Amino acid sequence: MATPLSKITAQKGISLAEATRRIADLGWLPTYAQQSLKYPTDYKFSKAPKDPMKQVLRSYFPMQEEKDNRVYGALDAGLRGNMFRNVEPRWIEWMKLFLAIIPFPEISAARSMAIEANVVPGHDLRTGYTLQMIDEMRHSTIQMNLKKWYMENYVDPSGFDITEAAFGKCYATTIGRQFGEGFITGDAITATNIYLQVVAETAFTNTLFVAMPSEAASNGDYALPTVFLSVQSDESRHIGNGHSTLMSVLNDPDNHLLLERDIRYAFWQNHAIVDAAIGTIIEYGTKDRRKDKESYAELWQRWIFDDYYRSYLLPLEKYGLKIHHDDVQAAWDRIIKKDYVHYVAQFFSAGWPVNFWRIDPLDERDFEWFEYKYPGWYNKFGAWWENYRALSKPGSTPVVFADTGYVYPHRCWSCLVPCLIREDMVVDEVDGQLYTYCSEQCRWTHKVAFASEYQGRPTPAMGRFSGRRQWEEVYHGWDLADIIQDLGFVRSDGKTLIPQPHLEFDDAQMWTLDHVRGYELRSPLIDLRNMNPEQRQKHIDQYRQGFSVHKI
C-alpha cells in the first residue's frame, strides 16, 4: 500500500498545550505605566483563571471559515429548494421580533469581552476572551444577514425592512435591550461573567439557540437552525470562559456574597426575559401541533432545571456558595403553574397595533394542543384568542380596547416584562419614587441588588437602572394612530400598518391608520402614581385579584 501524503509530509510540531502555554507568555506585568481599571468591579482576584479550551487563533480562523461556508451554502440550498414556498408565515412573522432583538445582545457580548479582559488578571484566558469577542461579532453580523435574507425572500418583508429602527422603539424590544445592556454596564464581573457567561450563555442559550431552531425546522424554516446551531457551536467556548473565570472569582471567599447576589439577579432576570420571548415564539409562533412534541415547559425542565440547575448551579454549593433554590422553583412554578408564557403571548397579542410583525390568530388545532399540554388552558385563555380572531378584521375595535374584561398590565421596572401574574405584583418605593414589579425577585433586583451597598458592604461599582424605562410613559395620553405614526410602524403608502392581527396578504384585509384612530393609551404607572393612597391601595388590591376575559 502506498504511503499516504500526510505521512510523507508530517513534521514534528508542538502540542496544543505547548502552543497555548507559549501564547499565554506573551503578556507581562507593566512597570512603566499602570493600567487603571476603566470598568470598575467590587470583586477581588487572588488567582488568575486558566484557559480550559486551549485554543489558538491559527486553529480558530480556518475552523470558523469552514463553519461559515456550511452556513452560507445551506442558505443557498434553502432558496434552491424553494423553502419559502412551504414555510409557515406564522413562524417567519415572529422572526421579525426575534431577529430585531438578538444582534444587539450579541454585539454587546463582544464589547463585554473588553471589560472582562480589562479586569481579570493574567494572560491564560486572554485568548479565550479574544475568541469570544470575534465570535460575538460573527453572531451579530451573521444574524443581520439572515434577517436580510428573510426580507429578500419572504412574502411580507415589511417589519424586516425597518428592523433596527424598530428595535429602538418597540415596547417589546425594550425587554431585549434590558438583556443586552446588562452585558456591558455596571460592575464588570456582574455584567460580563455572571449575567452574560454564567447564566445567559450557560443556561439560556439552550432554549434560545437549540430549542428554537428545532421549532423553526418544524415550520419549514431550515435557515434559522442552520445559522443558530452554528452560533451555538461557539457557545461552548464562552461557557468555558465563564466557568473558568467563575472558579477564579470563587477562590476568594470575600466574593461569595456578591456572587450570591449576582447569580440570583442574573438567573431571575434571564428567566423573566428569555422565557417570556422564547417561550412565546416557540409555543405561539408554531403551526406544529404534534402532541408528542415537547412543550416549552418540558424543554425548560430539560435544559434549565436538569442540565443547568442540577448539573451546574448545585455543584457550586460545595464551594460554600449560597444558591437560591427557591428562585429556581419559583421560575418553574411561573411557567408550569402560573401560565407565565401564556400571559406574555396574551400581552403581545393585545399590543399588536404597536408591534412591527403580524400575529396569526389561533385556531382549533392550536386550542386542542394547548389544552393537551396545559390542562385548563382553554378556560383561562380560550375566550381571549376567540376574541382576538373575531376582532382581527379591519374596522373592528382593537382587541386591547374592546370590552373583553382584559386589564392592560403594569410594567415591571426591573425586567421590563409586564406584571402578568397579577397576584405576584409588588409595589415599592426607591429613593422616594413609586415603582411596580412583576415579582418579589424583581423588586429585590432594583431596590437591593442595583444599589450602592449590599448587606452592609459598599458596592460602588454596581450599575443603576436609568432612562425612560417604561415604554408606556413615553406615549401616555397619546392617540393610538399617532403612536404608530411616531414609531414609524406604517408601510410606505403612508397608511397601512406594518403590524396586522392576521396573515391576510391582501390590501383589502389590512388595517390602516384610520382603523386605529380614537383610542388613547395610558401608562398604568403614571396613573398609579397620581392616585391618592386609598385609591392606590384599592387599585393594587383589584389588580392582584386578576381579571377574567369573556367572549364578545
Add this chain to the structure above:
Amino acid sequence: MATTFNKSAAAGAKKFADWDSRHYRYYKPKGRKATLYEDVTVDVQPDPNRYLLQGWIISFADGIPAYSPTRTRLNCSDWHFYRAPDEEWERPHYQRQSAIVKMIGQAVANARQQKAVSNFDPDWVHILQDHVSASKHAEYGLGTALMSAQRDGMTQMINNSILTNASYKLRYSQDLTLYFADIAPDFSQTFDESAGKEHWLNDPIWQPTRKLVETVLATADHLEQYFAINVLIEPLVLELFRSGFVMQLAALHGDFLTPTVISAAEADYSRNMVNTISLMQILADDEKFSQQNQKVMTEWLRRWWPLATEAAQHLQPIWSLPRVKARGFADAMKNAENHVQQILRQIGVDFEEGGEHS
C-alpha cells in the same frame, strides 16, 4: 405546513402594500446602493440620537450610560457617518484571517521540508531569537489595547473596525510566537524561545518601546488609543522594524521564510491604517467640531510622537547586528517619518514633524 402553491410564503406570491420593500430602509447608504457590510453593521448598536426612544436603560454607578461620547475627547456631529473602507464583517474577516493562517502554514511546512531553517545565517538567527521575538510582545500589547478600545465607540462601524484591528494584531503576535515554536527544533544551534521576552523586559533597546506600549495600554480614551497606534506607533516603530529592517535583511541572510509571516502584518496594517485615516478624516473635517478635534489630535501628536520617536531611535542598534548590511536605520526612519506625514496629510491635520512635537 402550507404545502400548496396558493399558500406560498415566497416573495411575490401576493401583492399588497410593501410586498416589494426588500431593502433596509432606516439608514442612508454611503454610496448609491447599500453594501452587504452596511446592511449587517449599521444601527445594530443603537443611539438615542437615532432610534433609541427610551434612551439607555442601565447606567454605570456614576450615571454614565452604556455608550457615551464622553469616553473620548474627540467629538462628531454625526458618529454614524463613518463606514469602514475595508468593509469587514464576520465572513470576510474569517476568510482573510484564515487565508493568512493557511499561507503561513504552507510556507513554514515547505521551508521545513527543505531544511531551509538550518541554512539561516547564524547571526541572523540571533536577531530572530532576541529581537524579532521581542517584537511579538509589542504586537500583543497593541492588540490588547485595541481589544479594550473596541468597547467604547459610538457606533457599530467604529467599534467593529477597532475589533478587527485587535483581532489582526493578536493573530500576528500569536503567528510570530508559534512560528518560532515550529521552527525552533530545526536550527543547527539552540534557539532560545524565551530570549525574546527577556529582551522585551530588560534589554535597553526595547525599553522605550515597552514604555510606549504600556502607556497606550494605560490610556482610557479609546480613540486616542486607535489614533496613537495607527497614526504613530505602527509607522514609526513597528512598521519601521518589520518593513524597514526584517523585510530588507532576512533574505540576505538566507531567511526567505520570516518575511512571509511579517508580510501578513504589513497587509493587516495597511487595512487598519486606511480605516483609521477614514475615521480621523471625518472627525478632523467635522462641520461643527473640526477645530476642536484638530486641536485634540495635535495634542495627541505632541504626546505620542516623542515617545514613539524615542522608541524607534532606541531600536537603531539592531540595524548594526546583521552580518550583511543593506538599507540603514536613517533611511528606514526617514521613510517612517514620511509615512506619518503622509497619513497626517490624508487626515487633514497640519503638524510639522521635528517642529511642534519636539
